[in-house]
Amino acid sequence: MSEHDDQAGLARRADAGDWDAAQLLAELLYERGDRAGLEHRADLGDLAAETKLAELLYERGDRAGLERRDQADDGERYAAFRLAMLLAERGDLAGLTRRADAGDLSAADHLSWLLAQRGDLAELRRRADDGDRSARHSLARALADRDDRSGLQRRADAGDEVAAEQLARLLAERVDPAELRRRADSGDHHAGNGLAVTLHRRGDRSELERRAAAGDRHAAEKLAWLLADRGELAELERRADDGDPHAGRSLTWAFYHRGDESELRRRAEGGDQLARRLLGPPD
Incomplete structure (x- = not known):
């Protein structure tokens, strides 16, 4: 069979709705560099061809071609994503800004990313304050990378959840339980999780127990992890029987990792859905 016959057969199958054939055909045309063939199929609504066409235009650096496909792809956004990549690689801030301000999430x-790479935190901050989700994430990561706790704290205290999450991660990495504790006690759930992670790493059972008893779900979860790590399954079971779901999950996973099928079955018979899933369907 000739390559032409093979291509024609794939096209017939793709036109009949065979997605695997559409993917194979698009890959074949892409490997041949057949832009016209990909454009023809993309214009017929073939999403596999639209994807590979955008990839081909990106590899060729064809900005104009990507812009045309972006207008023709009926909202699928393949060309938009590749165009944003191309503009970023070329350092085209103006082009990216125009597209981002027009609502292109890939460009945003x-x-x-490009502003963060260039260290332009002022522009990132301006865009973040204007409601740009991507800028908010990039700014928080950039501040964390710079160990700028005060900058993160100002944004976190102003209600920026992404900054609060990055600040908690940074404090946990720097092992600053005092500041994590202060923020957790003021209601910052990201700090609460960071503190619980730190206490778990330190093996501080007593503080985890105190915080769990006060209703801290992060502490309750990490306490259950700690008890499982130490093999204190009787204590886990006692806490599970008292209604602690974190202890129940950790106990079930501990039995699973030990290969204790009889205990898993006992828990499954008692209504433990996780144990049932881990045991799999009955024979």
Whole structure:
């Protein structure tokens, strides 16, 4: 069979709705560099061809071609994503900014990445304060990378959840339980999780127990992890029987990792859905 016959057969199958054939055909045309063939199929609504066409135009650096496909792809956004990548690689801030301001999320993501790479925190901050989600994430990561706790704290205290999450991670990495504790006690759930992670790493059972008893779900979860790590299954079971779901899950996973099928079955018979899933369907 000739390559032409093979291509024609794939096209017939793709036109009949065979997605695997559509993917194979698009890959074949892409490997041959057959832009016209990909464009023809993309214009017929073939999403596999639209994807590979965008990839081909990106590899060729064809900005104009990507812009045309972006207008023709009926909202699928393949060309938009590749165009944003191309503009970012070329350092085209103006092009990315125009597209981001027009609502292109791919351009917004790549613009924020490029601004962070260039260290332009002022523009990132301006865009973040204007409601740009991508800028908010990139700014928080950039501040964390710079160990700028005060900058993160100002944004976190102003209600920026992404900054609060990055600040908690940074404090946990720097092992600053005092500041994590202060923020957790003021209601910052990201700090609460960071503190619980730190206490778990330290093996501080007593503080985890105190915080869990006060209703801290992060502490309750990490306490259950700690008890499982130490093999204190009787204590886990006692806490599970008292209604602690974190203890129940950790106990079930501990039995699973030990290969204790009889205990898993006992828990499954008692209504433990996780144990039932881990045991699999009955024979």
